[in-house]
Amino acid sequence: MSASNEAFRTCDVTGFRVHRPAEWLIRVNAVAAVVCVLIGGIYGLLVALTRWPAVHLLDAAWYYRALSGHGLNMLIFWIIFFEVAGLYFGSAVVLNSRIAAPKVGWLAFILMVAGALLVNVSILRGKADVLMTSYPPLKAEPMYYLGVILFAVGALLAVILFFATLVVAKREKTYQGSVPLFTFGLTAAAIIAIFTLAHGAAIYVPTFLWSIGLLPGIDPAIYRTVWWGLGHPSQQINVAAMISIWYLIGTLTVGSKPVNEKVCRGAFLLYILFINLASAHHLLVDPGVSSTWKVWNTSYAMYLAVVASMIHAYTVPAAIELAQRRKGYNKSLFEWLRKAPWGNPAVAGMALSVFVFGFLGGLTGPILGTEQVNIIAHNTYRITGHFHGTVVGGTTLAFMALSYYIVPLIFRRQIAFPKLANLQVWLFGLGVAGLSATMMLAGSYGVPRRHWDIAFSGAPFGVEVNPAAYMWLALMGISAIIAAIGGALYCLIAVVTVFFGKRMDSPKDLTYPVSAPAPDAGTGIAPSL
């Protein structure tokens, strides 16, 4: 062992040997994530209250600024900071290992914070009114692109540190056999992250050079093609991380174990192999690329990734059902579900995450990604509704749910306001479900996304928008308020717990218990139903 024993503590709940430098890196990244979700949430509420026609809060310039800030702080900063914390947890802590190079972790963190600051300042100064996609020739100031690049380099270093820690753990034999499923899923996410960030570099570096005048121009069609090689697979990182968390929450809360992990692991492999080409569905109604290219790349590649999601859709609930049945909840078809520990916000959060991701976000993805359907959906609010189902109702909610375990275990504090925590996941989950559905419904009337005013004030011609769309937009605003209250409660609970929460002295103090593994039938085969 190359690290001294003082660098480790033994967790009295899980028995893991926790490397203190890794623990500190997890803490700072988690805190940064919560700061970003708070900023992004405020922006999000302002955006939603502007798109609710009866409220129409912000003026046009500030609406687009808030929209840029909302996208970057939520989709990029909050999620990636949390994922980096998750990567260190899934490698160093779960494998009983030291983290390979703590200094690299700190460098990564500093770069990411610096990048996030530059981007936020640039947006607030009104010098980056380009929204998250920053399609050229719309141009932001160089500082904005520099911020994105710094953040991405930091994230790349963190991913490399994750791989290095896997190597260290293997070489120092801190575990035997395969890596746990959670770590395996995160490894899939990390591999996707590498080629995603490569696309990011391939497009943001030239765009930065263009913004400082070193390149004459950026071809808009090439930009879109490469940018979506970043934009879409990065959502697959989130999916892989989210599903890993679903499995982990199942294990923590009901002691579940998948029926056959080979199946789950195989599905993660499908994500790695086939997801990147599916980003072609963002270009279905673009000039530039041919129909053959569009049809081929969206059909074969996307549907193999869909198979992977379908497999998880079976194995995640099956693992939980199996564990519950082995505990004796065998009466009727659904006793296992009724008797799940619903008082635990991680359980309720995960269940809502599975539901919203599966039925609102996931299901609509392959529909909108069809060549013909895309004509009536492209750049309408339907798209916004779809990805709020996946990345907010799915990923963000799963991250929130896991926080109720990670925060006590890593910060050694008891969750403040445990009753509010239960309310928090329900408010957020149902709010986002409403948000996602109403956005899609409004979008089905042709309401555009990223649009300040569907009354089209100042336009040469009036546009008659179906009154039903106004109703859906009002319900969208109300859903957004509910989701925002849920999000605010999450930030409140996280901040109060981390800074003022009661210290944990023994496993008894754990707010939500870690379940013992469900009794093993020894066969790995589901009991007959």
Added chain:
Amino acid sequence: MSINVERVWWKPVDKGEKIWIIIALMWAIFLFVMMPWWHYYGKQNPSSETYKVSPEKFQELTNRMIEQYKVGEDAGIPVVAPPPGSDVFLLARQFQWTPVLKFKKGETYRLHLSSMDVQHGFSLQPTNMNFMVLPGYDYVLTMTPTETGTFEVVCNEFCGIGHHAMVGKIIVE
């Protein structure tokens, strides 16, 4: 705690899982076949006819069409009634569509879309058909209006702070 995870790759797959994987795979293959099949059979596809064009050239082509077929003005924007079957140009710039187009029901037109400055979105309402408009690219939609009336062209790709006021018009008689 010692971590010892069983190696799983040679363990047989449970029957329930096997059935589910086969169903999922068959469904994926169905979708996979459906996509190209509907492309040829359904004939509801986005156009794939596209050319490179400089903004200057596209402006010139649009101006020439306006000079030849102008029939009036609407809100200060020229109204053009091009002959059926001809090449028709719709030019996007921050924050206006030029010109207003007058089509005849049941006739076919080749509608060329391009931008003078940044990226725009061509969103035909209330029909709700959406296509991207990029500077430097000519996107050709071959279209045959099937109903009469006034249609608005809303810009649905963010193009700057005045984006929401970018509305054009197509009249079908």
